[in-house]
Amino acid sequence: xxxxxxxxxxxxxxxxxxxxxxxxxxxxxxxxxxxxxxxxxxxxxxxxxxxxxxxxxxxxxxxxxxxxxxxxxxxxxxxxxxxxxxxxxxxxxxxxxxxxxxxxxxxxxxxx
Amino acid sequence: xxxxxxxxxxxxxxxxxxxxxxxxxxxxxxxxxxxxxxxxxxxxxxxxxxxxxxxxxxxxxxxxxxxxxxxxxxxxxxxxxxxxxxxxxxxxxxxxxxxxxxxxxxxxxxxxxxx
Numbered sequence: 001x002x003x004x005x006x007x008x009x010x011x012x013x014x015x016x017x018x019x020x021x022x023x024x025x026x027x028x029x030x031x032x033x034x035x036x037x038x039x040x041x042x043x044x045x046x047x048x049x050x051x052x053x054x055x056x057x058x059x060x061x062x063x064x065x066x067x068x069x070x071x072x073x074x075x076x077x078x079x080x081x082x083x084x085x086x087x088x089x090x091x092x093x094x095x096x097x098x099x100x101x102x103x104x105x106x107x108x109x110x111x112x
Numbered sequence: 113x114x115x116x117x118x119x120x121x122x123x124x125x126x127x128x129x130x131x132x133x134x135x136x137x138x139x140x141x142x143x144x145x146x147x148x149x150x151x152x153x154x155x156x157x158x159x160x161x162x163x164x165x166x167x168x169x170x171x172x173x174x175x176x177x178x179x180x181x182x183x184x185x186x187x188x189x190x191x192x193x194x195x196x197x198x199x200x201x202x203x204x205x206x207x208x209x210x211x212x213x214x215x216x217x218x219x220x221x222x223x224x225x226x227x
Contacts, residue, residue, distance in 0.1 A: 031213035040220065042202050042218025042220055043218050044218070045215050048215065050211065050213055088155065090216075092209065097162075098208065099157065104153055104154040105152075
């Protein structure tokens with residue numbers, strides 16, 4: 001069974017601060033995704049990384065896939081209250097097709 | 113209109129009752145999934161289906177069953193609900209994975225409480 005561990009589980013910061021969320025595993029993934037979930041809604045895909053060492057930027061969000069494709073990070077620069085939500089990483093195993101393994105999630109609160 | 117819909121959105125029931133959660137999608141995807149979400153545990157896969165006549169167990173299928181009535185519909189049943197099945201349930205769909213990975217599209221969730 002492939003496991004993904006996210007840290008931290010909770011993060012409460014002030015507007016304007018930077019933060020990093022980590023997603024780690026002992027397993028190799030063919031791709032890794034980051035989703036964001038708001039209260040009362042399902043998760044929505046933010047980005048997919050597929051190549052070891054890949055870095056993708058989405059405005060103030062920077063996503064990185066580890067060289068060995070076992071870990072990933074999400075960095076937010078100058079966080080805003082609108083960034084508040086639950087961030088989930090999800091990995092696709094090399095033989096799992098479209099099935100995903102999800103991390104436990106990081107609940108981010110950005111205070112004005 | 114939402115691409116993936118779930119009914120009901122909220123349900124309170126009693127131990128031992130049979131419950132069915134329904135999912136419909138207009139995305140035209142063949143692949144559908146049922147997850148449950150518990151605080152601190154992320155999303156865990158209950159069952160998934162890659163086609164109308166295809167049903168597969170996920171990591172936590174005990175106590176649950178599913179029915180794939182059509183490409184657009186995937187139902188989750190709890191034959192005899194128990195309190196530890198209290199959770200948020202999500203349905204999701206996906207197309208075949210691409211080079212960019214298998215994006216899944218989620219419904220809004222059903223909050224189930226078993227008393």
